[in-house]
Amino acid sequence: DGGITQSPKYLFRKEGQNVTLSCEQNLNHDAMYWYRQDPGQGLRLIYYSQIVNDFQKGDIAEGYSVSREKKESFPLTVTSAQKNPTAFYLCASQVQGGYGYTFGSGTRLTVV
Amino acid sequence: AQKVTQAQTEISVVEKEDVTLDCVYETRDTTYYLFWYKQPPSGELVFLIRRNSFDEQNEISGRYSWNFQKSTSSFNFTITASQVVDSAVYFCALDPYNTDKLIFGTGTRLQVFP
Numbered sequence: 001d002g003g004i005t006q007s008p009k010y011l012f013r014k015e016g017q018n019v020t021l022s023c024e025q026n027l028n029h030d031a032m033y034w035y036r037q038d039p040g041q042g043l044r045l046i047y048y049s050q051i052v053n054d055f056q057k058g059d060i061a062e063g064y065s066v067s068r069e070k071k072e073s074f075p076l077t078v079t080s081a082q083k084n085p086t087a088f089y090l091c092a093s094q095v096q097g098g099y100g101y102t103f104g105s106g107t108r109l110t111v112v
Numbered sequence: 113a114q115k116v117t118q119a120q121t122e123i124s125v126v127e128k129e130d131v132t133l134d135c136v137y138e139t140r141d142t143t144y145y146l147f148w149y150k151q152p153p154s155g156e157l158v159f160l161i162r163r164n165s166f167d168e169q170n171e172i173s174g175r176y177s178w179n180f181q182k183s184t185s186s187f188n189f190t191i192t193a194s195q196v197v198d199s200a201v202y203f204c205a206l207d208p209y210n211t212d213k214l215i216f217g218t219g220t221r222l223q224v225f226p
C-alpha cells in the first residue's frame with residue numbers, strides 16, 4: 001500500500017540535543033512538507049520541497065533543518081537552536097497541481 | 113493576505129444531532145482549491161473533500177455535505193445525524209493558485225456524546 005511513514009511515533013529529546021525525524025513516502029509524489037502542530041494553533045509550515053535537492057523555508061523554519069537527497073525521503077532535524085520544540089510534527093506529500101496532501105501519522109516530540 | 117478562519121474552537125453535540133462547521137477564507141486569487149481534513153485522536157489527517165474555485169456546486173457524501181459560497185468566501189461542512197466516531201478535529205485549508213502549499217485554519221474540535 002502506498003503511503004507516508006513517519007518515525008518514530010514518540011521521541012524524547014534532552015535540552016541541547018539535535019534530533020532527526022524521519023519521513024518516507026512511496027507515492028511517487030514530487031512535493032513534501034513538514035508541519036508543526038501546537039494546541040489551538042493549527043498547522044504551521046516549517047519547510048517544504050517541491051523537487052529533489054531543493055527546499056524552501058516555511059513560516060517557522062528557525063531552529064530546523066531538512067534535506068531532500070531522494071524523492072522518497074524528507075527528514076527533519078530539530079536543532080538545539082529551536083527554543084520550544086515540544087510539539088506534534090506532521091509530514092505530508094502531494095502530487096503538484098492542487099490535489100491536496102497525504103499525511104503521515106505524525107511524530108510527537110517532547111523535550112525532557 | 114491569504115487566510116483561513118475557523119471561528120468555532122470547539123463544538124459539543126449529542127449523537128444524532130446535525131452540526132455545521134464554519135470555514136471562511138481570504139484570497140485574491142480567482143483560481144484556488146479548498147479542502148477539509150479530519151484529524152481523529154490517532155493524529156493522522158484524513159482527506160475529506162477538495163473543491164476548486166470554479167465549482168460552486170454543493171456536495172453530499174453520505175452524512176457529510178459541503179456548502180461552498182464564493183459570495184461570502186465560505187466553505188462550510190455539515191454532518192447530519194452525528195455519531196460518536198465523528199469526534200475529531202476538523203481542519204479547513206486553502207491552496208492558492210500555483211503555490212501548492214496548504215494554508216490551514218486553526219481547526220474545530222467536535223465532540224459527539226452518546
